[in-house]
Amino acid sequence: MKVRDLGEDRLIEQLLPRLSLRKAVATAPGDDCAVVEAQHRRKLLVLKTDCVVERVHFLRGTNAFNVGWKAMMRPLSDFAATSAVPQFALITLMAPKQTEVAWVKELYRGLRRAAKRFEVSIVGGETSSTPGPVAISTSVVGFVERDRAVSRRGGKAGDDLFVTGRLGGGLKQKHLQFIPRIAESRWLTKNFPIHAMMDLSDGLGTDLPRLARTSKVGFKIQVENLPLTRGAKLNDAISEGEDYELLFAVSSRDRSRLQRAWAKKFPKLLLTRIGSLNRKPKTENLKLPGGYVHFQQPS
């Protein structure tokens, strides 16, 4: 069987159960970040790696600064999902020998600028030649307070589902310039018991079923409530991906307090209640006028 036929989720699932997880691990791989016991009793170590590959995550002509920005911000978006504070980053650059040094320098300028935005130190890295496309792998290490670590698990039937910002249109420009919602996520876990959270990188139609499945609940979405990016269609908001917004579940009892406090703290960033979690452990198949099944069934 080819990797293509299995799909990334299934591949990770098949590889994961056999990974050598020790007691020190607080969450499992497949989550947005790995969270492990740190030396400090009240804090957990948080680890995440991600990569961007030419012709997969960016096109050949893309501005190198933007590629560097994206390569750093993607794993930082997973830190936002975990409500963790990133501290250190390592960069692995795989580039053909004929790559222009000026391009690489511009790439690192993007990486550094993105790291600086969240006070992350780039503390190491490795370069390798490759006969293939440019690829950049970024690993980030940081911490989260034990009582503030959030994962995809923990969503409860009856919880409200919220998303930050607007969905859709990510592939146009946002995927190269987005700002991970770390500040928002840290504020959320400081002030509210957030049951489950993730960042929307593959699109709501793929990511929400993942959250529901991991939390062992179902979900119901009010499609008419989805906050669309200007010019984006409903289908874009569900299927396009690269939104890098937060999706989270919180008790409906906190709804009005959350909405009031959010509007005061982040007046420029939309927070939208898009639906709720329910007992039905099956995901809802959303049939839109076009007839597409947008939400992926659990496999």
Next chain:
Amino acid sequence: MKVRDLGEDRLIEQLLPRLSLRKAVATAPGDDCAVVEAQHRRKLLVLKTDCVVERVHFLRGTNAFNVGWKAMMRPLSDFAATSAVPQFALITLMAPKQTEVAWVKELYRGLRRAAKRFEVSIVGGETSSTPGPVAISTSVVGFVERDRAVSRRGGKAGDDLFVTGRLGGGLKQKHLQFIPRIAESRWLTKNFPIHAMMDLSDGLGTDLPRLARTSKVGFKIQVENLPLTRGAKLNDAISEGEDYELLFAVSSRDRSRLQRAWAKKFPKLLLTRIGSLNRKPKTENLKLPGGYVHFQQPS
């Protein structure tokens, strides 16, 4: 200018000064590992990333188990260089969609087996498709006691230079099956003040000048003392690379105690005094009968 014309060392040097190093960083990038302040006062956090790329670090037909083994053991060899204890690993796999799942599973079996050898937990990872060759990036996080962290710096004029094992012939089979010298390195720093240390991945002729340059000293090698792998030529031992043995500098006052204790603790592993560090801040150009300049000049 192309990356090819600049070389990896120069590229890293040009990129490094501008990296956002904060106070928390105990050693600089370009060292074998990044060593940063941990929460625990007596321990430092150690971070390392590395990659293996098809057609650069392994050939297309290479046994996938061995590729996985190498992908894990390369960064662990840097932990040996730092005398650090590895704890957690993250894997980024970039593979074409037509890759056989069986190949990927065998790759992970190699990764897991190698990790288990040193009680490392693989706690996360990411997969991506690629239009190019298979590439695996491995990031490892661990710790080192503050008073046992070793780097390439710290070598002093008059120090003895030692290498473990035998050099040369690494490309034949050893580069796919080597065992990083972590146990040996940990024993060394527990029992002796090791001034400087690194692992030999690019060959003594490239790596020793790096150590000398970073320590701001010169070196002198007794070529006739170099411990050659059976069948390997002197030139292989100096230039071939992929030895993954330790090279370290220690006060000559510790010489006889070290040699006695080593022979007792590691009777099966050779420890050879190959030369010494000296004041001359220039590297020695070794002209062998063939006429090659084997030791790289500092740039």
